Amino acid sequence: MVAGLDTDQLGTFTGEVKRPADQxxxxxxxxxxxxxxxxxxxxLSSEGSFGPHPQIPFVPVGLEVAVFIDSQERVEVVERLWCTETNFAHLTLSDLSLPDTFLDRAGFPSHALIVSPSCAQGPFCKGIQDRDGLRVAIATSIDTHDTAFVQTDMRAHLNPTRQRCLRQLAERLAARLLTYCPLCAARGWGVVDHQIGVPCEWCGSETELIAADVFGCARHDCTHEETKRRQEQASPASCPRCNP
Ligand SMILES: [Zn+2]
Ligand SMILES: [Zn+2]
Structure with a gap:
């Protein structure tokens, strides 16, 4: 059902409307x-965010979050997906020379672009998918503000790469909704947390590797959890002491 809700009220990628809360x-x-x-x-909803990879700063990455709520059973299921396959990119121009390498990386024109005077300042010319429109938007921004900030349009309907990530996320969510809590049989049983700290096999100190997955129930009043260990010992290569 299309309810006619304007979700831009809960924040936009370009920041004209700030997100009132975290993702x-x-x-x-x-x-x-x-x-x-x-x-x-x-x-059912999803929310994406894009930026530099937390461990590899020059690699862009997307984090997609999906939430499913059953208001009757008071079930809430959250699925997350890190997407290293993303076209997320931006650059600032002071003349009309937009490099083709940028356009290729952004997947233009099958993927849309946004032009504005700077990353934080509008007007934002969104959803650009043709070279003429792009040239005009850049020229207008440079004429009026001396610079043009060109960024990928991350809205899903204009970004086939993001659509592929969302499909993967939706499949994971669907699989999760077919998994039931072993105690109360509510839908949405799955990984809710991780425990890090696999001990190094040489010196025994804790590494940053995930030691166990914590499975939990999605129903608000069921606290049932099960922990499944992944590995008992870590290679010294991952140890902050043996391989700093
Ligand atoms: Zn349960
Ligand atoms: Zn060690």
């Missing part, structure tokens, strides 16, 4: 909003 909470609010607005039993 997960924003996704949660969207799903709840849909339920409140339509009276439907189920709410």
């Amino acid at each position: 997960l909470e924003t996704a949660r609010r969207k799903a709840r909003w849909a339920i409140d607005h339509t009276g439907a039993r189920y709410g």
